[in-house]
Amino acid sequence: MSQTAMSETYDFLFKFLVIGNAGTGKSCLLHQFIEKKFKDDSNHTIGVEFGSKIINVGGKYVKLQIWDTAGQERFRSVTRSYYRGAAGALLVYDITSRETYNALTNWLTDARMLASQNIVIILCGNKKDLDADREVTFLEASRFAQENELMFLETSALTGENVEEAFVQCARKILNKIESGVHTVAFGTQSLEPEEPEVFLPPSFSTLYGSRSLWGKENLGCSASWSKWHSKSYKSN
């Protein structure tokens, strides 16, 4: 078995979105999650960018296929077309900008309407390192999260604080939903058809919990990739 084939072995494939206003740090969060470093030359995203990473959640290998969307209003119609089939989302605001916090309800409505009512969303109050410039308190954001059935963390793409945790907590909640039968699951397909499930299993699985892949998984913990997505991935100033 080649190294590449081994590193592509996983138990579940979840589509994730990163949504929120422009400048909140979505691209930096994704970059920190995948590359484990701060992207200090980040410009506005045009359309969407794509990254993927395999993580270990409670002994299960989960491939996250993550779509980082542009926050600028002028790209809203493009980015909306990427919501379908998402199992999880990071909904990002900037703790130093009340404007980005005030926009959360609109993003939430879009996510639940265009992705799925079952989508698992974690609210991320990013730029936690800029506490001195804070405009949104932890308490009010955690109340908002509770009222809207969201998980909540304050994160820093700069220091890396809570970045991995945000993705892992979201994936763990989705796995819990699968176990309780809330999420639909498909086998060995990633096609995006109408009525598609939010969660996919690789072809090597015959039942949801019954069999594990025959391939080794020793190298999977750090498997990651980061790719530009066709012409929609370029950044502008």
Ligand SMILES: Nc1nc2c(ncn2[C@@H]2O[C@H](COP(=O)(O)OP(=O)(O)OP(=O)(O)O)[C@@H](O)[C@H]2O)c(=O)[nH]1
């Ligand atoms: N201090 C600090 N700055 C951050 C953090 N995350 C992002 N930034 C900065 O915030 C700015 C915007 O970051 P991006 O990741 O490009 O924001 P975005 O949400 O992807 O923006 P769009 O692509 O326009 O939607 C950049 O100047 C980053 O350097 C953080 O955690 N702390």
